[in-house]
Amino acid sequence: MILALVVLCCALGVSGAGPEQQLTVYTSQTSYSLPVVDRSGKQYISVADLLSPLGSSQPTTKEKDWRISLNKMDLRLTEGKDKAVINKQTVDLGGKVLLENGRFMVPMDAVLPLLARLLNTTIDFHQPARRMFIGNPFTRFTPEYKNGDQPSLLLNFSQPVTRLEINHDEHRGALFTHSNKTTLTFRKDPLVSDLKTQQFSDGAIQSLAFSEENGAAVITVTGNKHLQVIRSEDGKTITLQPQAAEALATPLPTQPNTPSTEVQKRTAEFFVMIDPSHGGNDKGATFGGKLVEKDITLRLARELRKELEERGIASRLLRDSDIDLSLERRAEIANEQHAGLYVALHAGRPGKGIRVYASFLTDPQQPSASRFMPWESAQAGALGRSQITARAVSDELRKKGLTVANLAMPVRPLNNLAGPAIAVELTPETDDPQSPENVKRQNTVAAAVAAAIAQVRIQLGGRP
Amino acid sequence: MIPRHFQITIALVLLAILISGVVIIRMTHKEEALTLQAAEAAPVAPVVGGKQEHIQVLMAYDDDQALRWRPADVFLPADRGLRARETLRYVLAQYLQTPSPHPLGKGSDIKDVYFISDDTMIVDTTAPFADSHPSGILLEEMTLTSLIETLNANVPGVAKVKFLVDGKERETLAGHADLMSFYQTASVHELAKEFE
Numbered sequence: 028m029i030l031a032l033v034v035l036c037c038a039l040g041v042s043g044a045g046p047e048q049q050l051t052v053y054t055s056q057t058s059y060s061l062p063v064v065d066r067s068g069k070q071y072i073s074v075a076d077l078l079s080p081l082g083s084s085q086p087t088t089k090e091k092d093w094r095i096s097l098n099k100m101d102l103r104l105t106e107g108k109d110k111a112v113i114n115k116q117t118v119d120l121g122g123k124v125l126l127e128n129g130r131f132m133v134p135m136d137a138v139l140p141l142l143a144r145l146l147n148t149t150i151d152f153h154q155p156a157r158r159m160f161i162g163n164p165f166t167r168f169t170p171e172y173k174n175g176d177q178p179s180l181l182l183n184f185s186q187p188v189t190r191l192e193i194n195h196d197e198h199r200g201a202l203f204t205h206s207n208k209t210t211l212t213f214r215k216d217p218l219v220s221d222l223k224t225q226q227f228s229d230g231a232i233q234s235l236a237f238s239e240e241n242g243a244a245v246i247t248v249t250g251n252k253h254l255q256v257i258r259s260e261d262g263k264t265i266t267l268q269p270q271a272a273e274a275l276a277t278p279l280p281t282q283p284n285t286p287s288t289e290v291q292k293r294t295a296e297f298f299v300m301i302d303p304s305h306g307g308n309d310k311g312a313t314f315g316g317k318l319v320e321k322d323i324t325l326r327l328a329r330e331l332r333k334e335l336e337e338r339g340i341a342s343r344l345l346r347d348s349d350i351d352l353s354l355e356r357r358a359e360i361a362n363e364q365h366a367g368l369y370v371a372l373h374a375g376r377p378g379k380g381i382r383v384y385a386s387f388l389t390d391p392q393q394p395s396a397s398r399f400m401p402w403e404s405a406q407a408g409a410l411g412r413s414q415i416t417a418r419a420v421s422d423e424l425r426k427k428g429l430t431v432a433n434l435a436m437p438v439r440p441l442n443n444l445a446g447p448a449i450a451v452e453l454t455p456e457t458d459d460p461q462s463p464e465n466v467k468r469q470n471t472v473a474a475a476v477a478a479a480i481a482q483v484r485i486q487l488g489g490r491p
Numbered sequence: 492m493i494p495r496h497f498q499i500t501i502a503l504v505l506l507a508i509l510i511s512g513v514v515i516i517r518m519t520h521k522e523e524a525l526t527l528q529a530a531e532a533a534p535v536a537p538v539v540g541g542k543q544e545h546i547q548v549l550m551a552y553d554d555d556q557a558l559r560w561r562p563a564d565v566f567l568p569a570d571r572g573l574r575a576r577e578t579l580r581y582v583l584a585q586y587l588q589t590p591s592p593h594p595l596g597k598g599s600d601i602k603d604v605y606f607i608s609d610d611t612m613i614v615d616t617t618a619p620f621a622d623s624h625p626s627g628i629l630l631e632e633m634t635l636t637s638l639i640e641t642l643n644a645n646v647p648g649v650a651k652v653k654f655l656v657d658g659k660e661r662e663t664l665a666g667h668a669d670l671m672s673f674y675q676t677a678s679v680h681e682l683a684k685e686f687e
Contacts, residue, residue, distance in 0.1 A: 304666075311666055312626040320626065354662055373667065375627030377553045382629060387682055389672040403672050432556075434685050436632045437669040439662060452628050 050135070050157040051242035052077070053217035055164045060214060060242050063135060063157060069122050070135035074104065077138065081146070081161075086131075093124075093131045097145050104131050111137070113144045156239035164217040168246075170235050172227040179268040180232045180248060187262030188216045195253060209254045209267060211246040218244035231269045297488055298341035299480060300366035303328035304373050304450075307351030312375045315458025318465075321349065323374040323455065327469045331370070334477035340484060358443035362405075367487050368416060368480060369448040371441070376454055380430030381472060384450040385417040386410060386441035405445045412447040412487055419479040420449065427475050447487050451476060541568035541577075548582050549640040549683065551593035551633035558637055558686040567645075575612060575646045576604040582641050583620075586634075593633060596623020602657070610650035611673065614638070618657040624665040631668035633686065640683045643676040651675055 048063040050072055061076040074095070075086055083097040091106040103112040106126040111118045111133070118141060122134035133141070138159065139152050151160040166188065171181040192212040220237045227233060231252040238245050248254060252269045259266070303324035305311035311320025328344055335342045343364070345357050361369045386406040406413065414435075421433040441448045453472050456464035544567045547560045565581045567574045579601045586595045598619030606612050624631065639652050651673040655661070661670050 309666060373628055375629060375667075376625075377627075377629065378556050384628065387678070389669065389674045389678055435682070436628060436685070437672065437674075437682075438628050438632075438667055439669045439671070442669065442672070450628065 048157070049214075049242035050077075050138070050159065051214060052080070052159045052161065053164045054081070054161045058164075058215045058217060064132070066125060066132070071122075071125060071132040072135060072138065073130045074102075074133050074141075075130060077142075078102075078145075088129075091126070098147070100145050102141070102145060104133065106131070111141060113141075116144070118144055153239055157242045158239055158244070160217055160219075166216050166218045167220060168218065170222070170225060172232065174228065177268065178228065178231050179266055180227065180235065182211075182246065182265040182267070184216075184218075184263050184265070186216070188213060188218070188258070188265070193256050207250050207253050209248045209250075209256065211248075211256065211265065212243050213245070214243040216244070220244075232267065296341060297367035297484060298343060298364075299335055300345060300361045300364065300369045301328045301331055301342055302345045302357055302361070302369060302371040304371055306346050306349055309351060311373070314374075314376070314455050318455060318458050320374045323453075323465075323469070324372040325349070326466075327372050327374075327453070327473060330470055330473035331372070331476055334473045335480065338477055338481045340477070340480060354440040355443070358405075358440040361448075362443075362445050366444075366446055367484070369441075369444050369446060370476065370480075371438070371448070371450040373438075373450055373452040374455060375452050378430075378432075379454055379456075380432060381424050381454070382432045382434055382452040383417045383421045383424070384434050384436050384438050384441070384452065385413040386444075386448060387435040387437045388442060389437045400445070402443055404442060406442045406448060409445060409447045413441075413449055415486060416447055416479070416483050417449045419483045420451065420476050423475040423479040423482075424472065427471050429471065429475075541566050541574075543567075546578070546645050547641075548578070548585075549637050549644070550582070550585060551637045551686075553593050553630065553633070556629060556633075556686070558633060558640070558683060571646055571648070572604050572606060572612075575614075575642055575649070576601050578641055578645045579604065579614065579638055582638060593630075593637070594625070595620070595634070596625075599623070610648055612642070612646075612649050612652050613655060614652060615655045615658055621656040621661055621664055621670075626665040626667065628667040631664040631666075632682075635664065635668055635674070636679060636683050636686065639674055639676060639679040643680060649676055652679075 048065075048070070049060045050063050051058060051060040057080060059080045061072055063070050063072055065071075074093075075083075078095060078097055081097060083095050086093055086095040088094075093104045093106075095102050100114055104124045106124050109120050109123050111120055111124075118137070120133050120141075121136035125132040135154075135157070139150060139154075142150055142159070142161065146161060148162055153159070166184055166186040168182050168184045171183060173179045173181065192214065194210040194212070196208040196210070219239075222235075222237050224234060224236045227235070230250065232248060232250045232254070234249050236247045236249075238247070248267050254267045254269060257266045257268070258264070303321070305319075305321035305324060307321075309321065311324070313319050325346070325348075329347075332342045332344060343366075345360060346352050357371075388404050388407060388410070400408075417433055421431045424431045438450045441450060451472065453468065456462060456468055459465070543564055546563055546565055546567070548563050549558050550561050551558050563581060565577060567577055583595065583599050583601065585591070586593050587597070587599060596619045598617055600617045600620065601614060602617055603615040604612060605615075624634065635654070642649055642652060653673045654664075654670050656670070664670055
């Protein structure tokens with residue numbers, strides 16, 4: 028739960044433009060990043076953001092004093108003072124405590140002494156890169172280069188890596204000079220390495236470099252071809268190989284396609300994350316024994332992708348084959364990739380019509396002063412836009428002559444999505460998987476949903 | 492001397508009576524077995540005190556995709572936890588009948604109900620309640636709303652409810668409805684209006 032919460036918050040935190048300075052904290056249970064701000068030439072962080080994911084109590088504020096408990100230790104900060112008190116012992120902070128928008132800020136230099144006193148465990152702080160390791164959470168890797176007609180580079184990790192950002196930079200210089208850089212950024216994985224650089228060849232995969240910067244570990248692979256990045260299902264191996272090569276492992280559903288441009292960078296363009304619900308061992312609802320929900324949703328998802336493409340709207344499928352994917356992971360992927368809209372597709376009885384759902388918050392939380400957001404009510408900030416989308420989809424479906432109910436329900440994982448999110452549930456016409464009536468209905472629904480998204484995409488942050 | 496054709500007629504009549512008797516006995520045994528099986532699948536009638544009360548329960552009707560209030564006479568103890576358990580068991584028992592307005596799987600029952608604070612209740616259900624629950628957003632939400640609203644109407648002071656399955660947390664009821672959250676009864680009261 029905490030991990031998911033933290034991931035969500037980090038996803039929100041990096042949504043702004045520009046390279047925000049960050050501190051990343053790794054523990055054996057979780058990892059999280061928090062913003063670092065510059066005040067009079069000193070780097071500051073919010074103490075609540077630092078301690079909250081480690082299990083601290085709710086802070087209490089009285090005039091200029093701020094108190095919090097963690098690990099049976101009491102921490103007291105006072106605005107304007109350069110010392111903290113932990114269980115009556117004074118700790119030098121290396122700068123004054125600041126109070127900004129209700130948040131108590133301490134200098135970056137104070138992070139290590141504060142945590143060392145509060146946690147009483149081993150802490151390894153890579154201060155220039157702003158990466159802090161509490162306990163022994165390290166993940167290491169070894170590169171394995173395979174030469175031949177089809178060169179490839181395998182990165183073998185000691186622990187599964189789960190949070191990966193990929194960037195491709197392509198530079199066409201003077202005659203015959205052409206280089207590609209594939210950058211793998213690991214912000215949430217506690218990746219460390221003694222390896223700094225390694226040379227392989229002068230072909231498609233030439234060298235590898237490891238570095239740490241701004242709260243993340245970075246592996247940069249240089250070559251003269253655009254490289255495809257494939258992660259194995261267990262997350263412990265990443266394979267890099269020239270784009271045209273056949274995949275060695277199942278690509279991540281999160282893997283973005285990078286268009287060929289002069290300088291290619293991942294952009295934060297509006298796209299729809301389509302979630303064909305269920306899959307793998309989870310069949311979902313069954314209809315007459317042969318027709319199962321997971322197959323209906325996948326076909327409908329592909330049709331919706333086609334309809335969106337025809338309207339110039341980018342989309343990604345959370346699964347494009349019959350694989351298991353937990354509900355929590357689906358929400359994490361959509362949040363991490365900053366989907367402009369999440370659409371979950373379902374099929375179920377009773378009734379004959381279509382049901383369109385927006386989220387229903389079972390236990391609405393009050394907005395917190397902290398930038399961390401409860402996982403179970405992450406949808407709170409986007410609920411209005413979700414409802415607008417649900418209404419637009421319902422209207423378009425009605426125009427197609429379908430019976431539609433527009434409902435608010437606590438459907439998992441809508442409440443865990445930080446952006447606009449809806450679910451669409453259709454009922455099959457018959458129990459025959461090959462029935463043309465079913466196919467026709469699915470196509471009609473896909474066209475209506477795509478038309479509605481095209482209408483509301485500006486309100487959701489997309490370009491007209 | 493009895494005529495031969497009369498002897499044959501008497502013999503046939505006796506044989507028919509004998510066969511009918513055997514058939515009736517077998518049918519009776521079969522009916523008893525079915526009744527026993529149904530009784531085993533239904534929630535076990537608890538040994539509770541209390542008095543019979545005339546209450547309102549919110550029942551799900553799949554055919555109409557609706558929830559409707561229905562009167563019921565149920566023996567309810569004074570203790571809030573036991574009262575909640577008996578109320579919920581009554582609702583589940585209605586769903587387990589044949590025909591049912593909202594069929595649930597055999598063995599669906601409430602194992603325990605307890606409070607973790609004055610206003611927060613945990614409802615621990617049996618594994619079949621979730622394992623054999625029909626999958627579908629609407630069907631699952633109707634079940635939860637029916638149970639929570641019935642609690643809300645008959646057990647005073649319950650502000651939050653969470654469901655467990657066989658003593659453990661489960662993400663969804665049958666793939667769709669959220670079981671991880673604590674449901675605020677006031678919010679569910681609003682949610683129930685969706686089914687009117």
